[in-house]
Amino acid sequence: MAIDAATVRKVAKLARIAEPESRIEPLANELNGIISWIEQLNEVDTDGVEPMTTSVAMGLPMRDDVVTDGGDPAKVLGNAPRAEKSFFVVPKVVE
Amino acid sequence: MSELTGLTLKAALEGLAAKRFSSEEITTAHLAAIDASSALNAYVVGTPEKALEMARASDARRASGQAGPLDGAPLGIKDLFCTEGVESTAGSMILRGFKPAYESTVTSQLWRDGAVMLGKLNMDEFAMGSSNETSAWGPVVNPWRQQGRNADLTPGGSSGGSAAAVAAELCLAATATDTGGSIRQPAAFTGTVGIKPTYGRCSRWGIVAFASSLDQAGPMARSVEDTAILLRSMAGHDPKDSTSIDAEVPDFASFCGRSVKGLRVGIPREYRVDGMPAEIDALWEQGIAWLKDAGCEIVDVTLPHTKYALPAYYIIAPAEASSNLARYDGMRYGLRVEGDNLTDTYEKSRAQGFGAEVKRRILIGTYVLSAGYYDAYYLKALKVRRRIADNFDQAWQTCDALLTPTAPSAAFALGDKSDDPLAMYLNDIFTVTVNLAGLPGMSVPAGLDAQGLPLGLQLIGRNLDEGTLFSLGSALEKAADFRARPAKWW
Known part of the structure; x- marks a missing residue:
């Protein structure tokens, strides 16, 4: 099996999603079902094929490096779960 | 349903221009219809006060001779579009109560052109779903039912709220978005018209992101011409979206009704899949006959990598989503x-x-991007994506557009596929190729199945060639003369 319980735990950790122990095995089964269906891509010969990241054939547009917005902390903080004065309040990061 | 809610967008704009009714009147009629539609669960947020305020302002503009192209027309907005000061949740619990401090580019252009916002339309969570059952606010129910049955059907997804609201006459037209089929499949399931324009036509700025290289906004309405009218206001270059295309926005409606004589329409043989209902195959044949009658030349084309589009999509879209x-x-x-x-x-x-x-999709995306798997899955999928796009380029050597079914079935019952992610994913088998290649695709209602449910046909066009789709779409619409409407039970 390509994806075992340990892989699910690792991926869930990387994705920062707490998955209860009871969900690990079912998730391993679901993800294996999807990944093994995806394996059919190996039938396609892609030697020398350039990966396609976008369908828009253009370079990244540039603009002048100037401030175009800002100066409205009340708007920025309007949806904050917790805010004080002009700051987001977040859990302690550095001990 | 009052007479006013049953109008096409075009007829409503004509009626407003002729002052046969006011925006306040047609908006009030829609608000009443919405109030009586809770069984459909199409709207997640109603904005009646804002709607009436916008309608009165529109009437004042019209009185002073300053009406815009959509002035006074009440519309529904998919909840993926951020609307300033109005709760925008993308169907997710994680955004409950979120009131954006800004307006998406697409919706701001609708208001610029005078449209009225009725409210926000339900959808699959973050647009991930084909049945509306992943919405945190409960599924939308399709206004259509099988003849003689009461089972609740899915309106499709992810733009299920948009599709149901348009079909049930709870708005003149609606905005929607399409990452793998989320405009076209719900349009097919509800007997409405939907077009996903060329990637880059409509700005993604202010639309909650799912898979940025595939997401594209588009309109849903009850006629081909109505979608053309709405798309003209939605589209246009936006410096705030670095993938927005700086191309002229044509008067799409002017393509409707144009002769399609001599257009070469390709029929991709790979779209004949095992297990497809005979009725859908027959409808496809009927569509070919209609276009032939209208003067099109029908050509067989091959898109050999079609079967790999869905698995490639289920790497690329979750990777971008994660x-x-x-x-x-x-x-x-x-x-x-x-x-x-x-x-x-x-x-x-x-x-x-x-x-x-x-x-589930975040976990798949994280897995395929994680160390040791990136080349095997993600890079491989991007190469297959190129192959798929190349197939279309090949097809354009011999044809101007493609005709296919939109979805492999009619609307199914809520709960039918919700336990089987793979069965659900297969809904997008005919639509997803278009997103990978960035091409425009349209679904037009073309007939009813034996149970009385609508079925759609899909037209696929060249890059930035929505005009040809509007011409072919209106030719199909005229030939099919699809007038069936869901019988009101809600």
Whole structure:
């Protein structure tokens, strides 16, 4: 099996999603079902094929490096779960 | 349903221009229809006060001779579009209560052109779903039912709220978005018209991101011409979206009704899949005959990598989603569930805020991007994506557009496929290729199945050639003369 319980735990950790122990095995089964269906891509010969990241054939547009917005902390903080004065309040990061 | 709610967008704009009724009157009629439609669960947020205010302002503009192209027309907005000061949740618990401080480019252009907002339309969570069952606010119910049955059917997804609201006459037209088929499949399931324009036509700025290289906004309405009218206002270059195409926006409606004589329409043989209902195959044949009668030349084409589009999509879209959805960390907006430390807070907030399908896709995306698997899955999928796009380029050597079915079935019952992610994913088998290649695709209602449910045909066009789709779409519409409407039971 390509994806075992340990892989699910690792991926869930990387994705920062707490998955209860009871969900690990079912998730391993679901993800294996999807990944093994995806394996059919190996039938396609892609030697020398350039990966396609976008369908828009253009370079990244540039603009002048100037401030175009800002100066409205009340708007920025309007949806904050917790805010004080002009700051987001977040859990302690550095001990 | 009053007479006013049953009008096409075009007829409503003509009626407003001729002052046969006011925007306040047609808006009030729609608000009453919405009030009586709770069984459909199409709207997640109603904005009646805002709607009436916008309608009165529109009437004042019209009285002073300053009406815009959509002036006074009441529309529904998919909840993926951020609307300033109006709750925008993308169907997710993690955004409950989120009131954007800004307006998406697409919706701001609608208001610029005078349209009236009725409210926000339900959808699959973060647009991940084909049946509307992943919405945190419960599924939308299709206004259509099988003849003689009462079972609730899906309106399709992810733009199920948009599709149901248009079909049930709860708005003149609606905005929607399409990452793998989310405009076209619900249009087919509800007997409405939907077009996903060329990637880059409509700005993605202010639309909650799912898979940024595939997401594209488009209109849904009850006629081909109505979608053309709405798309003209939605489209246009936007410096705030770096993938927005700087191309002229034509008067799309002027393509409707044009002769399609001599156009070469390709029929891709790979779209004949095993297990497809005979009725859909027959409808496809009928569509070919209609276009032939209208003077089109029918050509056989091959798109050999079609069967690999869906598996490639289920690497690319989750990979992009896992990256895009990393922003929901409970710090700056959205749900926060306090934990023992920062990481614990992230993990609990995301565990509680996201639904099962969204988590599943984030996990797939994280897996295919993780060390050791990136080349085998993600890079491989991007190469297959190129192959798929090349197939279309080949096809354009011999044809001007393609005709296919939109979906492999008619609307199915809610609950039918919700336990089987793969069966659900297969809904997008005919639509997803278009997103990978960035091409425009349209679904036109073309007939009813034996149970009385609508079926759609899909037209696929060249890059930036929506005009040809509007011409062919209106030719199909005229030939099919699809007038069936769902019988009101809600």
